[in-house]
Ligand SMILES: [Zn+2]
């Protein structure tokens with residue numbers, strides 16, 4: 001089978017690998033269809049250990065060579081348990097937790113101290129076949145390859161929105177219009193919240209309208225504060241969710257959230273910068289982190305993706321064939337108009353341009 005292997009920082013080779021064989025007890029063999037490239041994939045590809053340490057991905061530094069890819073939309077090739085039919089469309093919850101650390105004991109398996117992530121700590125979806133534990137495989141119904149691959153970033157969003165506690169009629173501000181930010185807007189809208197999405201790239205900001213969010217590309221702090229106060233009868237936002245990891249965004253969030261409000265930080269980042277801690281005390285804010293998601297939340301994301309599939313299919317995405325996987329990883333941070341860069345695993349290479357097209 002063909003697979004894309006990250007052999008060293010910024011080096012990807014696409015070559016034949018031994019296929020995983022027949023599934024044993026508790027295993028399912030899958031054929032990945034589309035695989036999303038995420039910010040964390042780019043950190044691993046870049047060898048950016050600083051961004052990875054202290055996160056769910058820590059310990060992944062010496063993990064190369066690796067078949068990357070944890071945002072996996074796939075179809076079932078063989079499930080010996082008979083739970084899943086051949087050809088059934090599924091998504092993969094990529095987290096394997098230890099079951100014995102204090103976070104696992106508390107039910108927060110998403111923040112397990114010895115997390116092993118498919119596509120990070122063990123081989124992932126950028127291959128024509130993958131074997132995974134059946135417990136990780138979730139049905140997605142008759143959705144497109146892209147929507148199946150978007151279930152994973154949507155699951156990260158579902159957890160962040162659960163952390164925020166936002167409910168019907170609440171007014172939220174979301175920073176960052178990538179796949180997680182869009183998923184947050186979707187999950188907030190699904191709960192009946194009013195959402196403002198902030199992203200300097202027009203296409204990403206406007207994609208928020210798919211879920212009924214208001215959108216702005218204006219990140220100027222003063223104007224943003226005016227706008228939020230205007231929309232909230234002078235109170236400030238009930239919740240601010242940051243899917244950027246940019247320190248200045250956190251400081252702006254402290255400024256525009258209401259007294260007694262909630263700020264949720266989702267972005268994976270190695271940068272640091274000044275924040276104004278006095279605002280946290282004076283406004284008695286709750287500042288919460290959010291990492292990955294639980295198995296129940298992944299199932300909920302698959303259900304949400306099914307209900308919102310036609311809107312998710314209209315997101316601006318960029319798709320590369322498997323042979324251009326290295327290019328996809330290198331370009332993922334430089335596609336400001338795309339909400340997600342994906343690899344079409346079943347497409348080996350881009351079609352040769354016909355002579356009349358190359359003129
Ligand atoms: Zn991801």
Ligand SMILES: [Zn+2]
Pocket residue numbers: 097098099100101102103104105112113114115
């Ligand atoms: Zn654990």
